[in-house]
Every structure is written in C-alpha cells, then in structure tokens.
Amino acid sequence: MTEAFARFLPAHGDVDGVLGLGGSGGTALVTPALRALPVGIPKFMVSTMAAGDVSSYVGASDIAMLHSVTDVAGLNRISRRVLGNAAHALAGACAHPVAVTDERPAVGLTMFGVTTPCVDAVTRRLGDDHDCLVFHATGTGGAAMEKLADDGHLAAVLDISTTEVCDLVAGGVLAAGEDRLDAVARTGVPYVGSCGALDMVNFGPPDTVPQHYADRLFYPHNPQVTLMRTTADEARAIGGFLARKLNACDGPVRFLLPEGGVSALDAPGQPFHDPEVDAVLFDTLEREVEQTPDRRVIRSPRHLNDPGFAEELLAAFDDVTRR
Numbered sequence: 001m002t003e004a005f006a007r008f009l010p011a012h013g014d015v016d017g018v019l020g021l022g023g024s025g026g027t028a029l030v031t032p033a034l035r036a037l038p039v040g041i042p043k044f045m046v047s048t049m050a051a052g053d054v055s056s057y058v059g060a061s062d063i064a065m066l067h068s069v070t071d072v073a074g075l076n077r078i079s080r081r082v083l084g085n086a087a088h089a090l091a092g093a094c095a096h097p098v099a100v101t102d103e104r105p106a107v108g109l110t111m112f113g114v115t116t117p118c119v120d121a122v123t124r125r126l127g128d129d130h131d132c133l134v135f136h137a138t139g140t141g142g143a144a145m146e147k148l149a150d151d152g153h154l155a156a157v158l159d160i161s162t163t164e165v166c167d168l169v170a171g172g173v174l175a176a177g178e179d180r181l182d183a184v185a186r187t188g189v190p191y192v193g194s195c196g197a198l199d200m201v202n203f204g205p206p207d208t209v210p211q212h213y214a215d216r217l218f219y220p221h222n223p224q225v226t227l228m229r230t231t232a233d234e235a236r237a238i239g240g241f242l243a244r245k246l247n248a249c250d251g252p253v254r255f256l257l258p259e260g261g262v263s264a265l266d267a268p269g270q271p272f273h274d275p276e277v278d279a280v281l282f283d284t285l286e287r288e289v290e291q292t293p294d295r296r297v298i299r300s301p302r303h304l305n306d307p308g309f310a311e312e313l314l315a316a317f318d319d320v321t322r323r
Contacts, residue, residue, distance in 0.1 A: 002029045005014050009033040017042035017094040019086055021072050031057040038151045039144075040100075042093035046086045048072060050162055060143035064089070105155035106131045108145040110160045111219070114263035115196035119160055121310035126317075130155075137161040137197070139174045146183035156190055158313065160304075161196030161243065163263075166230055169237045171210065172201040181245035188251030190320035192313060195257060196304055198238055199266040199274070200283060201228040219271050225252040229264070229272045230282045239284030246289050252320035253295040256312060260303030267303055 009015060010267035020030035026049040034043040035058075043063045059064065068085050070078045075298035108132045111119040123132040131147070142164045145169075148154050164176035172275065184191050200219075203209045203226045209218070217229040230238070246253055259282065263274035280297065289297050298316065302309040 001070045002032055005029065006032040010038075012034045015041060017027065017090050018044070020045040020047075020141050021068075021083070022047055023072055025118055031059075031063060032053060034060055034063050035059045035061040036123065037061070037150060039153070040098075044086050044090050046072065046083060053257055055140070060140055060147040062287055089284040099263065101273060102131050104131045106133055106148075106153055106230075107156050107158060108148060109134045109156045109158040110137045110142060110145060110161040111135070111197070112137045112163050112197040114200075114264070114265055115161045115163075115173040115304060117264075118196065118313070120309050122158060122160070122313055122317075125310070135164050137165065137174070137286065139164050139176055142176050142180055146180070148162065149183045149187050149189050152187075154189055156317065157184060157191045157193075158182075158314065158317060159191065162193060163197030165238050166201045166234070167200055169241065170201040170228070170230065170234050172228075173204060174202040176294055181242070181249070184253075185195040185245070185248040185252070188249070189254045190317075191249060191256045192255070192302065192316045193246075193322060194244075194313065195262040195278075195281060195285075197263045198235070199230055199262050199272045199278070199300075201230060201234075203228065217271070221266060221306050229270075231273065232277050233284060235277050235281035235282050239281045240288055243285055243288035246295065251294070254316035254320055255289065255297050256316060257285060257299045257307070258306075259299060259301050260306060260309075262304050264305060267305075 006031060012219050018034055022030055027045060027049050031045055033178060037043060038060050044066060045063055046066045048071055049069050049112045050067040054065045069082055070076060107126060107130060109119055112132050119134060126132055135145040164174060165180060166172060167175035206226050209226055213228060219227045221227050246255060262278060267273055284298050300309055300312050
C-alpha cells in the first residue's frame with residue numbers, strides 16, 4: 001500500500017494539497033507519498049509520532065507535522081480541534097497559494113559555516129541573474145537540494161560544500177545518504193563541485209563522540225557541535241565515494257580542488273591545517289574520476305575561502321552552463 005500510494009499520488013497533476021492522519025503505521029504509509037510530491041504543494045501530516053524525531057517521515061520534503069495529542073482513534077474534544085486546525089491550515093494554504101514571480105534560473109548551492117566566505121562571494125556575483133538557493137550541508141540540506149534537482153527546479157548546482165560525505169564515511173551525525181549526487185546523475189543538471197569542509201566530521205557535545213575516536217584531533221565548534229579532523233584513510237574513502245558518484249554523471253561536471261585548504265579551520269595556523277591529508281583527498285579524486293571533456297577535475301593553488309577561488313568556481317559555472 002505504501003509503495004502504491006507513493007506512485008499513485010504524484011501521478012495526479014490535480015493535487016492542490018494533502019492532509020494525512022495516522023499513528024505510527026499510518027504515518028509510515030502516508031509520508032512516502034507526500035515526500036514524492038514536489039516541494040511547494042501543501043502537505044500536512046497529523047500524527048501521534050509528530051512530537052519526536054520526524055526526520056525519517058519528512059526527509060528532504062516540506063511536510064508539516066502536527067502532533068495529534070490524543071490518538072487518531074475517533075473524535076473527542078481534543079482531536080476535533082487538532083484535526084480542525086489541520087484542515088483549516090490546508091484550506092488556507094490551498095486557497096491562498098504563494099505566487100512565485102522570479103523568472104531567474106535557480107541555482108542550488110551548499111554551504112557550511114566554515115565555507116561561508118566562498119559561498120557568499122559566489123552568490124553575490126550570481127544574484128543579479130540567478131535565484132541562489134543556499135542549502136546548509138547538514139545531511140538533509142544536500143538531500144533537499146537534490147530533490148529540487150529531481151523535481152526540475154534547478155538550472156545548475158554549485159556543490160561547494162560536500163562535507164556531508166565525511167559524516168557518511170566516518171559515522172558523523174550530519175551524514176549524507178548513500179544516494180548523495182544520484183540526482184545529479186539522473187537529471188544531468190550542470191554541476192560544479194568542490195571539497196568544502198571535507199576536513200571534518202560532525203558530532204554532538206564532546207560526551208557523545210564515540211569512544212573509539214578518543215585519540216583523534218577535535219575542535220569544539222560550539223557547545224552542541226564537536227568537529228573531528230579527518231585522517232588520510234578517511235580522505236581516501238571520501239575521495240573514492242565522490243569519484244564513483246561523479247563517474248555516473250553524464251551531464252557537464254567540474255570538480256575543483258583547493259590546494260590551499262578546504263575550510264576556515266584548514267588554513268595555515270588553524271587547528272585542522274594538514275596539507276598531507278588534503279593531498280590524499282585531492283590525489284584520490286584526480287586519479288579515480290574518469291575525466292572526459294565534460295567531466296573534469298581542476299586543481300587550484302588557492303584556499304577555498306580565497307576570493308580568487310570563488311572566481312574560479314564562477315568560471316567553471318560559466319563553462320558548464322554555456323553548453
């Protein structure tokens with residue numbers, strides 16, 4: 001039923017909005033179909049599960065989860081109000097759709113705190129002619145960007161901060177899924193990528209870091225986020241993962257390697273500066289990506305946050321989007 005509904009609902013072009021009701025089973029049945037709908041179609045899910053971790057239900061979509069408070073098992077003085085609020089919310093969203101009048105082509109960009117100067121420089125230059133959609137590279141950010149690519153909303157991708165792959169390889173808390181970059185391969189959307197924050201793995205507070213990492217190099221980003229420097233072995237695995245994904249892409253691809261450092265923490269005098277580990281990452285990508293006229297790996301002597309590197313990204317962007 002779940003698989004059938006997930007195929008049935010998106011196949012109907014006359015869906016203006018959806019309201020789902022359920023306990024754990026109903027929520028698991030309905031939400032895959034909601035996730036399959038394009039971003040922007042109103043989607044509300046009233047659920048007994050909505051007061052906990054809803055990431056597996058929402059995924060990269062724009063589903064609004066509303067806690068049912070009482071069980072979804074008949075009407076009472078509480079459920080009448082909760083369900084009524086949900087119905088009115090859906091009715092309001094359908095009756096007053098938000099008009100999108102921006103005719104500029106949309107570009108998806110990935111950003112992390114330690115790559116912000118680079119992404120800001122790129123968006124400033126592109127903003128006059130492009131609608132720049134910046135995604136926080138926290139696992140769901142990359143997935144959301146790729147969903148928009150799948151839905152046909154993106155004219156190009158500037159995947160500057162591929163850091164979610166670090167957490168996938170090393171077991172961090174902001175991991176991409178195994179399907180990271182698959183939407184780029186499926187759609188052939190013009191793609192420019194780089195190594196933004198591929199020097200770090202994310203964990204929560206220090207006491208949540210797995211014990212087997214006790215002897216590693218850490219940096220306390222804030223009380224809730226502890227960063228761990230990647231090793232040469234992890235860099236090799238990260239480069240291999242990205243190379244495999246890029247090799248599956250038939251659209252125009254440029255992937256830039258900033259030899260001066262990949263994040264604000266990976267610079268001379270900063271705690272994660274380690275040119276030897278970076279070199280393993282760069283060498284792996286250059287060796288394992290099957291380069292063609294449309295798929296190229298480009299080395300740069302600059303640091304990722306150097307204004308000159310932003311110019312190189314923009315030149316690569318012009319190259320892939322002119323085709």
